[in-house]
Structure formats: C-alpha cells, structure tokens
Amino acid sequence: MTTTRARRDIVDLDRARVWHPYTSIDAWEKTEPIVVTRAEGSAFWDADGTRYLDGNSSWWVAALGHGHPRLLRVLREQAEVLAHVSLAGVTHEPAAALAEELIAVAPRGLSRVFYTDNGSSSVEVAVKIAVQAWRQRGAPKKTRFLALDGAFHGDTLGATSLGGVDVFRRPFADIVFDCVHAPFPSADAYERAFATIAAMVERDKDTLAAVVVEPIVQGAAGMRVYEPRFLSELRELTRKNDVLFIVDEVFAGYGRTGRMWACDHAGVTPDVMCLGKAFSSLVPMGATLVTEDVFDAFRGGKDRALYYGHTFCGNPIGAALAREVLAIYRDEAVVAQVEAKAPRIRAAFDRIAALPGVERVRSIGMIGAADLAPSGAGGYLGDAGWRVYEEGKKRGAYLRPLGDTVYVCPPLVIGDADLDALLGILEESVRAARR
Numbered sequence: 001m002t003t004t005r006a007r008r009d010i011v012d013l014d015r016a017r018v019w020h021p022y023t024s025i026d027a028w029e030k031t032e033p034i035v036v037t038r039a040e041g042s043a044f045w046d047a048d049g050t051r052y053l054d055g056n057s058s059w060w061v062a063a064l065g066h067g068h069p070r071l072l073r074v075l076r077e078q079a080e081v082l083a084h085v086s087l088a089g090v091t092h093e094p095a096a097a098l099a100e101e102l103i104a105v106a107p108r109g110l111s112r113v114f115y116t117d118n119g120s121s122s123v124e125v126a127v128k129i130a131v132q133a134w135r136q137r138g139a140p141k142k143t144r145f146l147a148l149d150g151a152f153h154g155d156t157l158g159a160t161s162l163g164g165v166d167v168f169r170r171p172f173a174d175i176v177f178d179c180v181h182a183p184f185p186s187a188d189a190y191e192r193a194f195a196t197i198a199a200m201v202e203r204d205k206d207t208l209a210a211v212v213v214e215p216i217v218q219g220a221a222g223m224r225v226y227e228p229r230f231l232s233e234l235r236e237l238t239r240k241n242d243v244l245f246i247v248d249e250v251f252a253g254y255g256r257t258g259r260m261w262a263c264d265h266a267g268v269t270p271d272v273m274c275l276g277k278a279f280s281s282l283v284p285m286g287a288t289l290v291t292e293d294v295f296d297a298f299r300g301g302k303d304r305a306l307y308y309g310h311t312f313c314g315n316p317i318g319a320a321l322a323r324e325v326l327a328i329y330r331d332e333a334v335v336a337q338v339e340a341k342a343p344r345i346r347a348a349f350d351r352i353a354a355l356p357g358v359e360r361v362r363s364i365g366m367i368g369a370a371d372l373a374p375s376g377a378g379g380y381l382g383d384a385g386w387r388v389y390e391e392g393k394k395r396g397a398y399l400r401p402l403g404d405t406v407y408v409c410p411p412l413v414i415g416d417a418d419l420d421a422l423l424g425i426l427e428e429s430v431r432a433a434r435r
C-alpha cells in the first residue's frame with residue numbers, strides 16, 4: 001500500500017492516537033517525527049523525500065538491509081500458498097525444513113527447535129522450559145535465575161524479570177520473579193566479577209534453574225562488550241553445578257559480532273539458545289533451540305508436555321523467510337562481509353574517541369558505540385545522545401541513541417560508501433551537538 005495522505009495528516013493522526021514504544025510522551029509531542037514511506041538497502045525515506053541511513057538496522061532487524069529481493073520474493077510466494085496455519089497437530093515444510101537447517105548451523109549439540117513469535121517470547125519460553133525441566137527431573141526448588149547487571153532480554157514479564165537495566169525494571173519491581181543480578185565482567189574487573197558469580201552459583205545451585213546472558217555484547221545496556229572467556233568459564237561453571245545455561249542471541253546472533261553466533265567466539269554450546277530479529281528479518285518470529293537432554297525432560301505422560309505456544313509460532317511466512325535468511329547468509333558470505341567492514345567502524349570510533357565530550361568508545365563486528373559525558377538524568381535517561389540524534393537527522397542519518405550512548409549497528413550488507421557516510425555523519429553530529 002502506498003501512502004495516500006499528506007505528511008502533515010499522518011503526523012496529526014499519529015499524535016492523536018498512537019502510543020510509541022520506549023518514548024516519552026512529552027518529548028514525542030515536541031519533536032517532528034520522521035514519516036517513513038519506503039525503505040531499501042541501508043536507508044529509508046521520509047514522505048518529504050529525505051533519505052536517512054538506518055543507523056540501527058531498525059532495532060537490529062535488517063541485518064540483510066531493507067527489502068532484500070530474495071526475501072521479498074519468498075514473502076510473496078509463501079503468502080500466496082500458505083500464509084498461516086497453527087502448529088498445533090499440524091506441520092508444514094517451512095517449519096520442518098527450517099528446524100533442520102537451523103540445527104545444521106547452530107552450535108553443535110543443540111538439536112530441537114521451539115518456535116516463538118518474537119525475541120521476548122524466545123526468552124520467555126526459555127525461562128519456562130528451564131523451570132519445568134528441573135521440576136520434571138525431580139528438582140522442583142530450582143526456580144530462580146541469575147542474569148547480569150545491565151542485561152536486556154525483552155519486555156514480557158519473564159524477560160523483564162531477567163532484565164538488569166534499572167529504568168526498565170523499576171515500575172515492575174514488585175511483580176517480577178526471583179532473579180539475582182551479578183556484576184558485569186568488564187575487562188578491568190573481570191577476575192573479581194567472575195569470582196563473585198562463581199560464588200553465587202555455587203552457593204545457590206540448589207535453587208538456580210539457569211544462568212542467562214546476552215553473549216559477548218549487551219545491547220540495550222549501551223553495547224557493552226565482554227571477553228569470550230566469560231562464556232567458556234560460565235559454561236564450565238553451570239555444567240559443574242547443574243544449572244542450565246541460556247544464551248540470548250536475539251541481538252548478537254546472525255553475524256552481528258563477526259561470528260554467526262556470538263557463542264562461537266568461545267566455541268561453547270549453551271543448553272538453550274534464543275533467536276529473533278534478523279532470524280526472520282521481515283516479519284515477527286523467533287525460535288528457542290535446546291539440547292536433546294533438555295527436550296527429553298518433557299517426554300512421558302500428558303502432564304509432562306510444555307503447555308506453551310504463541311498463535312503465530314512457526315508461521316509459514318516467518319519460517320520460509322527464516323530459511324531464506326540462512327540461504328542468503330550462505331550465498332552472500334554475509335559473516336565474512338562483517339570481517340571486511342568491521343575495521344572501518346573501529347577506525348571511525350577511534351577518531352570519535354578523541355572528540356570533546358566523548359568518554360569512551362568500543363566496537364566489535366558491525367557495532368560501534370561511544371559513551372558521551374553524562375547529561376540530564378544520565379544513563380538511558382540522559383539527553384546527550386538525543387542531541388546527536390537531532391544533528392544526525394539534519395545530515396541524513398537515523399542514529400537513535402541509548403540515552404547518553406550513541407552507536408551504530410548498520411545492516412551487515414551495507415555498502416562501503418554508505419557505511420563511510422553513516423560513520424562520517426555520526427562523527428560530525430557528535431561534534432555539532434557540543435557546539
């Protein structure tokens with residue numbers, strides 16, 4: 001459907017009726033939104049004709065860019081044949097073949113696929129799988145979780161319970177379930193952080209169902225990166241203490257950090273792996289992969305089944321797209337492209353590090369981030385990143401920040417010219433926001 005209304009009407013209708021995610025109502029009412037009419041490759045266009053480079057792949061989804069022709073073709077073809085049927089008592093080729101293809105590329109040892117319909121529900125079901133598996137293995141007291149400070153695993157209540165970003169968690173602090181938050185293993189305090197986590201797991205192993213982490217990089221916390229050895233040491237620690245290890249690859253998976261799975265940096269296989277976002281790229285869907293051991297805990301009578309399932313889980317369009325995504329990764333050597341482009345991001349952030357008002361920078365794969373000097377309430381509620389965002393808009397880039405942290409997470413297939421332009425606009429905008 002093409003846009004038929006005038007730009008101004010769309011903004012007015014929106015202001016009157018739409019409640020936007022992660023958005024302060026007061027701030028929204030004061031700013032002029034981008035009104036997107038189409039998207040292609042690494043950019044989208046406003047109704048007024050302005051082209052914006054998509055600095056965060058539209059919340060990290062468009063790893064293959066917008067409107068990849070192969071994905072559009074599959075979308076059309078699958079929609080015409082079989083758009084939706086529930087996965088209850090039914091199967092179909094897209095769901096069955098996708099599971100096989102996922103297991104072929106997943107860390108060795110994962111063998112079963114549970115379909116969900118977004119990243120949060122991939123995590124939500126992982127939580128339920130962990131608790132029910134322990135109950136059915138005769139350890140019903142193992143109901144608690146350990147996650148990291150700064151963790152973000154989505155917005156359903158289970159995912160919120162695991163979350164460690166205070167501002168997202170605070171309104172629900174009285175109703176979330178029991179999750180202990182452990183220190184983030186930053187490079188300068190790694191040994192101390194790991195020792196604390198090891199002590200927590202050893203002390204609480206009889207009540208802990210699982211340790212849950214975003215592998216290698218915490219996205220919403222501000223693109224915080226940790227060393228691969230943390231994953232291998234956690235794998236060992238959880239195995240030794242009979243605690244499940246859940247890895248949430250919703251953000252870091254699909255090549256974002258330079259490996260197909262962020263887990264691959266450490267060569268580890270978790271007990272449970274959560275996928276979403278780039279997984280199906282054009283429509284909401286996700287998947288939770290488990291080992292045979294975990295799956296076996298659900299065998300037996302009717303009362304041992306996993307009574308869980310979202311209406312659109314295994315949706316044929318989403319599954320067909322997810323298969324095509326994997327095929328494109330193979331045919332276009334997408335992960336190898338990251339290796340070639342990552343140095344450009346690193347070099348730009350090294351330059352940005354020297355700008356006034358920039359406190360520290362980091363980059364890995366197709367992610368680069370800079371913490372600006374705290375402003376306003378600071379952290380996620382800070383204003384510094386939003387000043388850069390406004391400057392970026394004037395220059396043709398969409399640079400939605402995480403409060404005082406600005407970052408880029410462009411499509412993995414972005415061309416060199418667009419990548420350089422995006423990085424140049426960020427650099428310019430950081431400079432201009434200080435003037």
Ligand SMILES: Cc1ncc(COP(=O)(O)O)c(C=O)c1O
Nearest residue numbers: 118119120152153154219250251
């Ligand atoms: C690591 C991680 N897990 C889970 C989610 C939730 O995914 P969704 O927004 O599709 O529910 C996100 C979203 O940003 C994420 O970054």
